[in-house]
Amino acid sequence: MMLCLDCGNSRIKYGLSAATDDRWRCSGSLEHAALASLPGLLAPYPPPQHILCANVAGEAIEAQLRAVLHGFAAQWHSVRSTAQAAGVRNGYQNPGQLGVDRWCALLGARSLQAGNLLVVMAGTATTIDVLDAEGNFRGGLILPGQSLMRQALARDTAALPLAEGACERWPQTTADAIHTGTLFAQLGAIERVWAAWPDSICLLSGGASPLLAPHLTCPTRQIADLPLLGLRQLARQELNIS
Known part of the structure; x- marks a missing residue:
């Protein structure tokens, strides 16, 4: 075990x-x-x-x-990020500097799905990573997650609260404006990367993924715990754990 x-x-x-x-x-x-x-x-x-x-x-x-x-x-x-493992090659200039959670999510994604992938981890931070059909990690983005965005507005402005609003097409309260704006910032970053990688499927994981998934227009699979799947794949293919 x-x-x-x-x-x-x-x-x-x-x-x-x-x-x-x-x-x-x-x-x-x-x-x-x-x-x-x-x-x-x-x-x-x-x-x-x-x-x-x-x-x-x-x-x-x-x-x-x-x-x-x-x-x-x-x-x-x-576990550390390496130059390659389990069918994925790490395209970072310094492979060891890639966050190991992102690395494991990429390994987990490749174990589940062939083809071009957009691997999104939505948690405290949101990461958006590009993995091609040959297993090459091309690079990716890091941005604050929605909760961090909301906290920054509450902390660093005089008049904006830590809002608990709702997503609205045309927000008409401050709470809804903050909730919708920070949510759209997440969605916009994901879909902007997907627009540059349009033949891909988005694999979405992380604690905030249920919030994002209903609003994404790109092809999306919501996957629980991609990094854990990557760790299990690493154990099987690289560490010979049986």
Whole structure:
């Protein structure tokens, strides 16, 4: 058994699986403050022999995870972005500088879908990455996620609130204007990249994906936990975990 961990800026996503199994025996997400509950959530299932961790949340979070999971006799793998893996070639000028969450999402996307892809992770930040049919990562964008945009308006302006509005065609309240504007900023960035890569399918993942998916006009598949799928693919094809 292997435990895959996607450590993001806001939450830890986890999935427990046999290497040869395409389903998760156990999966979910936790706020950073709730990490101590993870062993209890895993207790009803066979213990992992391997733990794969893709971490963009900092060294302190990884140290906490190691301590919390110390009771499992498992080999720990701190996953890093590389020049190539699992059928994907990393086009970054310095491959190691690509965020490992983006890298794992690309690996997960290629394991699910052939052809040209737009790989979108919508979370604290939104990333929009281009993957061609030959498995070449061409490059991509990073922008603040919708919640960060809303928080910036509330923090850095004198009169705008941290709005809880609704998406409206013609917003007529400040709350709706902020909600719609920040949502359209996300959608516009995705669809602008897709307009330059029009033969692609958008694979959309991340905590904010249910908010974005209904409004996208490009061909879209909403996929849960793309980085976890990428970690499992990496275990199978590169680490020979069985």
